[in-house]
Amino acid sequence: SYVLTQPPSVSVAPGKTATITCGGDNIGSKSVHWYQQKPGQAPVLVVYDDNDRPSGIPERFSGSNSGNTATLTITRVEAGDEADYSCQVWESATDYVVFGGGTKLTVL
Amino acid sequence: QVQLQESGPGLVKPSETLSLTCTVSGVSINSHRHYWSWIRQPPGKGLEWIGYIYSSGTTYYNPSLKSRVAISIDTSKDQFSLKVSSVNAADTAVYYCSRVVGSTSSFELWGQGTLVTVSS
Numbered sequence: 268s269y270v271l272t273q274p275p276s277v278s279v280a281p282g283k284t285a286t287i288t289c290g291g292d293n294i295g296s297k298s299v300h301w302y303q304q305k306p307g308q309a310p311v312l313v314v315y316d317d318n319d320r321p322s323g324i325p326e327r328f329s330g331s332n333s334g335n336t337a338t339l340t341i342t343r344v345e346a347g348d349e350a351d352y353s354c355q356v357w358e359s360a361t362d363y364v365v366f367g368g369g370t371k372l373t374v375l
Numbered sequence: 376q377v378q379l380q381e382s383g384p385g386l387v388k389p390s391e392t393l394s395l396t397c398t399v400s401g402v403s404i405n406s407h408r409h410y411w412s413w414i415r416q417p418p419g420k421g422l423e424w425i426g427y428i429y430s431s432g433t434t435y436y437n438p439s440l441k442s443r444v445a446i447s448i449d450t451s452k453d454q455f456s457l458k459v460s461s462v463n464a465a466d467t468a469v470y471y472c473s474r475v476v477g478s479t480s481s482f483e484l485w486g487q488g489t490l491v492t493v494s495s
Contacts, residue, residue, distance in 0.1 A: 268438070300481040302422075309471055309485040310422065316479050353422055357480035362435050364412075364424035364480070 269358040271367035278373045285341040287370045289354035292335060297356045299337040301330060304369075305350045313352075314339060341372075349374045377401040379472050379486035386492050387466075393459040393491055397472030404453040405430045410475045412482065413446060413457045415468040423468075427475055428455055462493045 272290040279285040289299060299317050302310035312321050314330040317337065327342045341348055354367040383395035397411070404411065412427035426436035428446045436444050440459070448455040459466060470491055474484040 298479060298481075300479070302482070309488050310482070311485070312481055312483050315476070315481040315483075321483065355422075355482070361438070363438065364427075366414075366422040366424060368421045 268361070269356070269363070269365050271354055271356065271365055273352075273354060273367040273370045275368070276371045276373065278375055279341075279344050280375045281344055281346060283344055285344050285348070285372055287339040287341075287352050287372065289337040289339070289367050290335055291337070291356065291365075294335055294337050294356065295333045297332075297358075299330065299332050300355045301328075301339045302353045302355065303348075303350045304353065310353065344372075344374055346374050348372060377474070377484055379474065379484060381470060381472050381486045381489040383489065383491070385490060386494065387462055388495050389463050389493055390461055393457070393462050393466060393493070395457045395470055395472075395489065395491070397455050397457075397486060399453045399455075399474070402453075403450075404448065404455065405450045408477050410477055411446075411448065411455045412473045412475050414471045414473055414482070414485075415466075416471070416488075417465070417468040425457065425459075425470075464493050467491065467493045 301314040303313045304310040313328045317332040318330040331338045351369045353369045378400045387393045410429045413425040428434045443460045445458045469488040471488045472486045473482040
């Protein structure tokens with residue numbers, strides 16, 4: 268089965284740039300989606316199709332995807348960005364949705 | 376606006392069947408642009424996709440759960456439902472329902488989630 272690998276945690280100072288990676292075999296050939304989840308809340312889609320943002324998501328959130336790594340980038344990080352972030356793909360070969368294990372973003 | 380709301384028992388006994396319903400409001404569930412999904416999250420762990428269903432009734436399931444899971448849809452009530460049979464403690468989780476954008480397979484809207492505990 269297809270596996271997505273994320274670092275368990277990332278820390279960043281306010282105002283700096285956070286980078287969260289999502290590794291998978293030839294993930295660059297797939298569309299990657301990213302979700303933000305704050306404690307006790309449902310996930311929220313923040314990036315879809317590698318680098319598109321749903322309405323209402325700040326431009327500070329962006330994504331990229333190439334080779335074996337997809338990346339979520341958050342610029343000018345704010346305290347309110349502290350959350351768990353998970354990547355997701357649709358594995359078309361087996362009609363199967365895969366989520367990464369999630370990365371806890373801590374704002375120092 | 377479009378909202379999804381999960382409902383069902385919060386406590387299920389081991390070996391019994393877990394049953395949840397998701398009620399969709401603000402839009403018809405009979406959409407050709409979207410399909411409808413269940414996802415769960417065990418306490419302190421990551422998200423696990425359970426499966427999804429089209430308004431036509433076509434379903435796709437997580438292979439690891441397929442033998443115990445059934446998702447159905449009632450377009451007349453704008454509801455879709457989940458059944459998980461023969462539950463055990465590992466099925467304890469927050470269960471979310473979600474609307475999926477068909478063109479991207481991204482989960483664009485989520486219910487608030489409901490905690491289901493499997494315990495005697």
